[in-house]
Amino acid sequence: MLHGLTRTVGMIRSFVVLFIFALSGSAGLFADVAKPQIPASRGDQCVEPVEIMRRNHFEFIVHQRDLTVHQGIRTKRHSLAGCIDCHSTKTAAGQYLPVNAEGEFCQTCHTYAAVKIDCFSCHAAVPTEKISQSP
Amino acid sequence: MTRLMNCPDPSPAAPARRTFFTQAGVGVALLALAPGVRLVDLARARAEDEPVTSANRWGLLIDTDKCQSGCDECVSACNEEHGIVGHGRPETDAQWIRKVDLKDDQTGHELSIPVLCQHCEEPPCVDVCPTGASFRRDDGIVLVDKHICIGCRYCMMACPFQARSFIHEELTGQRTHAPRGKGTVESCTLCVHRVDKGEQPACVEACHREGHDALVFGDLNDAEDQLTKLTRASATRELRPELKLNTSVRYTRF
Numbered sequence: 001m002l003h004g005l006t007r008t009v010g011m012i013r014s015f016v017v018l019f020i021f022a023l024s025g026s027a028g029l030f031a032d033v034a035k036p037q038i039p040a041s042r043g044d045q046c047v048e049p050v051e052i053m054r055r056n057h058f059e060f061i062v063h064q065r066d067l068t069v070h071q072g073i074r075t076k077r078h079s080l081a082g083c084i085d086c087h088s089t090k091t092a093a094g095q096y097l098p099v100n101a102e103g104e105f106c107q108t109c110h111t112y113a114a115v116k117i118d119c120f121s122c123h124a125a126v127p128t129e130k131i132s133q134s135p
Numbered sequence: 136m137t138r139l140m141n142c143p144d145p146s147p148a149a150p151a152r153r154t155f156f157t158q159a160g161v162g163v164a165l166l167a168l169a170p171g172v173r174l175v176d177l178a179r180a181r182a183e184d185e186p187v188t189s190a191n192r193w194g195l196l197i198d199t200d201k202c203q204s205g206c207d208e209c210v211s212a213c214n215e216e217h218g219i220v221g222h223g224r225p226e227t228d229a230q231w232i233r234k235v236d237l238k239d240d241q242t243g244h245e246l247s248i249p250v251l252c253q254h255c256e257e258p259p260c261v262d263v264c265p266t267g268a269s270f271r272r273d274d275g276i277v278l279v280d281k282h283i284c285i286g287c288r289y290c291m292m293a294c295p296f297q298a299r300s301f302i303h304e305e306l307t308g309q310r311t312h313a314p315r316g317k318g319t320v321e322s323c324t325l326c327v328h329r330v331d332k333g334e335q336p337a338c339v340e341a342c343h344r345e346g347h348d349a350l351v352f353g354d355l356n357d358a359e360d361q362l363t364k365l366t367r368a369s370a371t372r373e374l375r376p377e378l379k380l381n382t383s384v385r386y387t388r389f
Binding site: 066067074122 | 181183184185186187270272273274278280281282305306308309310311314315316317319327331
């Protein structure tokens with residue numbers, strides 16, 4: 001009974017989504033939402049291809065955090081500190097801006113996607129130590 | 136005492152050396168046949184991508200004769216290392232180490248000792264934690280995984296040493312190596328970020344810098360370690376021994 005209901009609701013939702021997409025295609029419903037302007041980063045390339053990072057960066061970070069906290073594995077490749085090291089920008093006065101400040105690397109996409117970042121209530125959002133880059 | 140330190144019984148030197156050579160020979164042969172398989176696990180620094188194991192058990196020895204009353208360099212160094220700043224509320228401000236002054240009323244003998252997380256082998260904070268946030272790492276360091284800490288503070292009530300603090304305020308300016316945040320419990324990590332790099336905890340360095348050398352850090356599982364030699368050579372005690380927690384922090388001349 002419940003399963004049937006869920007399926008019906010799911011089908012209705014699919015139709016609604018399709019309808020909105022059809023609308024947006026013709027009337028440009030989402031056109032007024034500006035794409036995030038991502039600040040430039042240091043380094044030649046990211047630790048993973050950009051498309052993979054956009055979709056899965058949180059998976060890498062969560063996986064790494066458990067390894068680091070519980071097993072003491074401190075590889076640099078997927079470390080949050082490594083992200084901040086490359087993706088933070090400086091003011092004209094040479095001060096680092098937090099990556100979760102408005103318009104900065106993390107926040108600009110998270111504002112666009114309307115996803116709250118929790119990392120920086122505990123973690124430093126500016127590089128405070130030089131992290132050596134290793135593959 | 137023997138149970139506490141996990142010290143192997145000292146056996147006669149010659150047979151031990153002979154056994155070692157035999158095993159080493161077999162080990163080398165095996166190494167040649169199958170890389171990665173070792174019969175004799177050699178003492179070595181852990182690589183960055185290797186997990187901690189129970190081959191190490193990190194501990195701290197505090198010499199109460201050398202610890203000076205009125206000196207709180209270990210506390211300041213700890214605060215500096217982890218970015219711990221008070222809010223003028225001593226009852227709730229975070230405190231990973233505190234200096235405790237003791238006096239024997241009978242004899243008038245006075246002591247000043249640092250009290251911190253004792254890194255128990257049987258930690259009560261781990262027993263009571265409802266989420267698994269409070270845990271003991273395989274190398275004996277007791278930590279809080281703040282990602283899964285819900286701030287219930289059961290561990291603070293369970294700890295016989297009042298070693299844990301709760302963060303009441305929103306924080307800014309945290310150190311990269313020491314994430315701290317509102318709504319979680321924290322305590323001495325034995326400077327785990329330093330230990331993982333093969334360095335000494337900040338308090339131990341500070342005590343050495345002051346010329347007191349009251350704190351010795353080391354590996355209780357390594358028979359050749361300075362800490363193990365000291366704990367074997369003279370009597371040491373743990374705080375609240377009746378609780379049978381088998382702490383990794385020990386006090387001597389106390």
